[in-house]
Amino acid sequence: MLLENCGYPEDIRVLLEARSLTEAGYRVAVICPREARQAWYDVLDGVAVYRYPAPPEATSFWGYLWEYGYALTASFAISLGVWLRHGFDIVHAHNPPDLFWLIAAFYKLLPGGVRFVFDHHDLAPEMYTVRFEHGGNRWAHRVLYGLERLSHRLADHVIVVNESYKRIAMTRGRVPESRLTVVRNGPDVALLNAARSEALPVVVEAAEGRTILAYVGVMGYQDGLDYLLRALHHLVHDLGRSDFACVLIGQGDAYADLQATTSALALEDYVIFTGWVDYDQVGSYLQAADICVAPEPSNPYTDLSTTIKMMEYMALGKPIVAFELPEHQWTAREAALYARPNDELEFARHLAALMDDPERRQQMGAYGRNRIETELAWPYQAKHLIEAYAALTARDDDNEMARAT
Numbered sequence: 001m002l003l004e005n006c007g008y009p010e011d012i013r014v015l016l017e018a019r020s021l022t023e024a025g026y027r028v029a030v031i032c033p034r035e036a037r038q039a040w041y042d043v044l045d046g047v048a049v050y051r052y053p054a055p056p057e058a059t060s061f062w063g064y065l066w067e068y069g070y071a072l073t074a075s076f077a078i079s080l081g082v083w084l085r086h087g088f089d090i091v092h093a094h095n096p097p098d099l100f101w102l103i104a105a106f107y108k109l110l111p112g113g114v115r116f117v118f119d120h121h122d123l124a125p126e127m128y129t130v131r132f133e134h135g136g137n138r139w140a141h142r143v144l145y146g147l148e149r150l151s152h153r154l155a156d157h158v159i160v161v162n163e164s165y166k167r168i169a170m171t172r173g174r175v176p177e178s179r180l181t182v183v184r185n186g187p188d189v190a191l192l193n194a195a196r197s198e199a200l201p202v203v204v205e206a207a208e209g210r211t212i213l214a215y216v217g218v219m220g221y222q223d224g225l226d227y228l229l230r231a232l233h234h235l236v237h238d239l240g241r242s243d244f245a246c247v248l249i250g251q252g253d254a255y256a257d258l259q260a261t262t263s264a265l266a267l268e269d270y271v272i273f274t275g276w277v278d279y280d281q282v283g284s285y286l287q288a289a290d291i292c293v294a295p296e297p298s299n300p301y302t303d304l305s306t307t308i309k310m311m312e313y314m315a316l317g318k319p320i321v322a323f324e325l326p327e328h329q330w331t332a333r334e335a336a337l338y339a340r341p342n343d344e345l346e347f348a349r350h351l352a353a354l355m356d357d358p359e360r361r362q363q364m365g366a367y368g369r370n371r372i373e374t375e376l377a378w379p380y381q382a383k384h385l386i387e388a389y390a391a392l393t394a395r396d397d398d399n400e401m402a403r404a405t
Helices: 012-023 061-085 101-109 124-131 137-156 163-171 188-191 200-207 225-238 256-266 279-287 308-315 326-335 344-355 358-376 378-404
Strands: 031-034 041-044 047-053 091-096 115-120 155-161 180-182 212-215 244-249 271-275 293-294 319-321 334-337
Touching: 012 031, 012 047, 012 091, 012 378, 041 061, 041 358, 047 061, 061 101, 091 101, 091 256, 101 115, 101 137, 115 137, 115 334, 115 378, 124 137, 155 163, 155 378, 163 180, 163 326, 180 378, 188 279, 188 308, 200 244, 200 271, 212 308, 225 244, 225 256, 225 344, 244 279, 244 358, 256 271, 279 308, 293 308, 293 344, 308 319, 308 358, 319 326, 319 344, 326 358, 334 344, 344 358, 358 378
Parallel strands: 031 047, 091 115, 115 155, 155 180, 212 244, 212 293, 244 271, 293 319, 319 334
Antiparallel strands: 041 047
16 A cells, blocks of 8 residues: 555544454555654554655645655665565555556566555545635646556556445546445544544643533644634624634644634634644544534535545534534534525524534434434445455466466
């Protein structure tokens, strides 16, 4: 498994996939950047983890070009060592970036070859459009489309996170449906419910008995935390509410700017930044929340994307306020109240309405928990992943028999 935009086990989707494949009898090695204080080599729940020094966080097109080029080189060098020492049959690439097909192509050309699985987490062209002013450079945008197309074309199997990504793979990538599997970002309910945190009492005490709002996840410029802060400003200054505390759990390249925006909007008394929290502590923070938020604004990227935070909120029985995005609505359904896309004042009004209606919060939370437990939890998604791998290895066996005859 090749992973660049997060470490392991910090990337929860990769963690759950690697664990599930290991439990199914596969030997899994993950190559990824090293976070602070992590070992260069580790074995976690049977998964071998090889790490390389993380590059500086990119903030520009050229910065991303350097970051991804460096990651590609480091990943290839480590993969070569794993190949020479142990060998492998499948290269499973998690995007972004859409460059790991280059590594897969090398191994596919070797005698016997390997299979290439492209795990499509993010729509890189759409993400680039929303991250950079005026949509970024149009030539860079075309390159991103080309790299995505090459990832789709070279893949022996493509894994996508939802039906929107499946349509993109079939139309833009021209991937036949037989080579596509939807594996959603289902949460590990047991892990969330077992979570404990020593820092939690401090946060609860800081909330001073007020209604606790919570956000968990990456804090990038595309994740909508600036929309949330402006909605909270409306909640305080237009709707006259001071009986809440909003806990923001996570970190990302927008973190410093979000703290500055909090000060500029005079929200210091209402917003608590926890910084990065290990996944085994996330559940305890969310368990203390009364209302959870998914503030991703409507744009070409978020309209097609599914966030795992929505399902983590639902797994713990929390009501949600979100903007009216297609994949949000499919995921949460009646577990959320939906504000008009990017309407921060309406977002604030929905927050106020739920703050005043604990019975409705309970009903929404129960609906969301039931939807997770009966349809969306990780065991349901792991089944699709294992079936995709079984079909992939079965094709290998068929090809071996054909060559033998």
